[in-house]
Amino acid sequence: MNDLIHSLIFGIAQGSIYALIALSFVVIFRATGVLNFAQPALMILGAFATSVFAIDLGLNYFIALVLAMIVIALLSMGIERVAIRPMVGQSTFSAALITVGLFIALYVISTRLFDSKPRTVNDPWGVSALCLGGNLKEEWGFVSCEGGLIIYWHSIGKIVLATIVIAALFIWLARSKYGLAMRATSMDQETALAQGINVGGMFSTSWAISGAIVALAGGLFAANGSVIQSTDALFALVALPALVLGGLDSLKGAVIGGLAIGILMNLTKTYQTAIAPWLGLNFENVVPYIVMIIVLLIRPYGLFGTKEVQRV
Amino acid sequence: MSEFEIKPGLTGASKQLNFENSKGVVRSAIKRGRPTLYTSYETSMQMVNTNTKKVWLGLLILFALSLPFTSSGGWLHAFTLLTIYAIAGIGLNLLMGYAGQISLGHAFFMGLGAYTAAVVAGDPARNALGFGLDLAIALPLAAIIPGIVGLIVAPLATRVRGLYLAVLTLGLLFIGEQVFKTWSGLSGGAGNGRYSAQRILFGIDLNANTYAVGPFIFTPEVVYYLICLTLLIALAILAKNIARSKVGRAFAAVRDRDIAAEVMGVNLYKTKTLAFALSSAYAGIAGALLSILIGTITPEQWNLFMSIDILAIVVIGGVATISGSIIGAAFVVLLPVILRELTQFIPWLSVSSGGLINVFQLQTILFGTLIVVFVTIESRGLFGLWIRIRNYFKAWPFSY
Structure with a gap:
């Protein structure tokens, strides 16, 4: 029972990170119709920036997080202006190819920046944990909770921060003038222009927001009581099945997909070795893709995605 | 009359x-x-529609045939790799360039081909599954089995479209990697790897003898290069024929507007399935040849980065051109070799770690950037660049 609750909470914490990453995909996709495969690389750069501000410059973790969000938002805006803006009106296929190219280039740059040394972000939570109904023991830098339920503070921190940001984003997109302008842009760019909306500005804004969200995801992802390396960007790719699961253009779908994937992965991690060891080590890393394929077979546009209407 | x-x-x-x-x-x-x-x-x-092209093609093939006798070991390895990557690139180009279906899972099919060949023609006495059969059986099977898996996966691909498909093929890649890692009887297990197929073709052990015919010395490496080159030429001609036939036109119609194609009587389901199966078969052969070239294969090497390398071949070389894929493969394979030669002249570039950046990192950054540059500026890749240069000189001095 404790195992179950523990993996659920851990799953929700991890899932909220995936939800943030998936959201950052959706924000870009709704505004510009581009599936940005470079997002995982931006996430790891966000984690790196957080680490530089927090460790090398010795700033408070939360200030470092905000600064990293600003840096990555600016980088993301630059990418949009240089590489994506010329592709307006061209096929989504070409734009997706561009972002694959960007992903590999940025990923290698982040590998170089990390210099193959794992980094930490000096987060306030560390490995400290709550222990419900048991006695807390700390040895060798690991915390264990005998006979009780262990809840890491960083899990709680992730869930709280992600919830705040996601709620703020939803309200902002639904209520503010900019949110309205963004929705108008995503519906029809020419009509939006005719209404006096600065469509180019909306593209920049959405890429900046998306960059900020993904940097936050990176900074939070790094606060895992352990270290982060550039190869962790590949784990962020798991946000893609989460995204497809919810539907490429659905904000709600991204959050639900992210949480579902996070929980599923952690449940698999806890129970698969006992139930089905023949599936191999680290099987939880492919669970999201299997779930995604099954969902796509039944609903080709994801759970909440808009069905593409074809006009001839 | x-x-x-x-x-x-x-x-x-x-x-x-x-x-x-x-x-x-x-x-x-x-x-x-x-x-x-x-x-x-x-x-x-x-296929070769002007006399000039005929002459140049002939010269090019002669040049390719003469390469092994004029180049040293490292370069010969690179040229063999070039032919193999060109086969893989042509396969992906059939699917992506002609039929317009984006795929990030090409490396998985290459891995499948490599393991098929390794199982069929592998030494039974070694650490993993192997039947020790002839390459004449293993190579066709290395095309057929990935082709069949492609057929099985294709219904999924015909159901989802565009970007969903890209993510789906990415999933295929990760699931495939997990299967390779877990099935250690097949792959030797994660981190270990296994031996690839034995080089026995038509009962002749290719590794055993060095032949000399007149001034030409056929070492085992040279023989293997010639086999790969022959396969590349055969498969390129086949792909070119597919592209200019009814099937190829159906591919292009599906790529440009699938609904219009369907209205014209193109069977979407059949066309997409065929594109998937063909491209997987090409990938399978390329994977088998690659595994034999490098000798030991690990389950981790058939990853996203290999897929992106093949993607770079298609995009840098030129989408929807067969010759472009070969140019692209030459670029992608030879660039690292040239960069490695350049390390002695460029102080901030190093072969191993240390320095500002190493060859592998620089080459990967270059591939990524070039994908971006070519898609935004010249979507027909190096081949398109060549067409532009040719047209410029053709019309010179009236080239405006």
Whole structure:
């Protein structure tokens, strides 16, 4: 029972990170119709920036997080202006190819920046944990909770921060003038222009927001009581099945997909070795893709995605 | 029968095209200086449709055949790799360039081909599954089995479209990697790897002997290069034929507007499935050849980065051109070799770690950036660049 609750909470914490990453995909996709495969690389750069501000410059973790969000938002805006803006009106296929190219280039740059040394972000939570109904023991830098339920503070921190940001984003997109302008842009760019909306500005804004969200995801992802390396960007790719699961253009779908994937992965991690060891080590890393394929077979546009209407 | 009589029915032939009642054969006096004078549909659609191209193609093949006798070990390895990557690139180009289906899972099918060959022709006495059969059986199987898996996966691909498909093939790649890692009887297990197929073709052990025919010395490496080159030429001709046939036109129709294609009577399901199966078969052969070249294969090497390398070949070389894929493969394979040679002249570039950046990192950044540059500026890749240069000089000095 404790195992179950523990993996659920851990799953929700991890899932909220995936939800943030998936959201950052959706924000870009709704505004510009581009599936940005470079997002995982931006996430790891966000984690790196957080680490530089927090460790090398010795700033408070939360200030470092905000600064990293600003840096990555600016980088993301630059990418949009240089590489994506010329592709307006061209096929989504070409734009997706561009972002694959960007992903590999940025990923290698982040590998170089990390210099193959794992980094930490000096987060306030560390490995400290709550222990419900048991006695807390700390040895060798690991915390264990005998006979009780262990809840890491960083899990709680992730869930709280992600919830705040996601709620703020939803309200902002639904209520503010900019949110309205963004929705108008995503519906029809020419009509939006005719209404006096600065469509180019909306593209920049959405890429900046998306960059900020993904940097936050990176900074939070790094606060895992352990270290982060550039190869962790590949784990962020798991946000893609989460995204497809919810539907490429659905904000709600991204959050639900992210949480579902996070929980599923952690449940698999806890129970698969006992139930089905023949599936191999680290099987939880492919669970999201299997779930995604099954969902796509039944609903080709994801759970909440808009069905593409074809006009001839 | 009069000179200008046209056969009944919609043949598409016009009176003018039936020049001098020649059936497409024009006297050379008339054809001189007009390389693109076509008088029949057949000559226009010929694989090599001008004399200049014929000459250059012949010279190129001669050059490729002479390479192993003039280059040293490292370069010969690179050229063999080039032919193999070109095969993989042509396969992905059939799917992506012609049929317009984006795929990030190409490396998985290459891995599948490699393991098929390794199981069928692997040494039974070694650490993993192997039946020790001939390569003449293993290589076709290395095409057929990935092709069949492609057929099984294709219904999924026909159901989802566009970007969903890209993510789906990415999923295929990760699931495949997990299967390879877990099934250690097949792959030797994660981190270990296994031996690839034995080089026994038609009962002759290719590793055993060095032959000398006149001034030419055929070492095992040279023989293997020639096998790969022969396969590349055969498979390139096959792909070119597919591309200019009814099937190829169906691919292009599906790529450009799938609903319009369906209205015109193209069977979407069949066309997409065929594209998937063909591309997987090409990938399978390339994977098998690659595994034999490098000797030991690990389950981790068939990853996203290999897929992106093949993607770079297609995009940098030129989407929807067969010769472009070969140019792209040359670029992608030879760039690291050239960069490695350059390390002695560029102080901030190093072979191993240390320095500002190493060769592997620089090459990967270059591939990524070049994908971006080519898609935004010249979407037909190096091949398109070549066409532009050619047209410039063709029209010179009136090239405006």
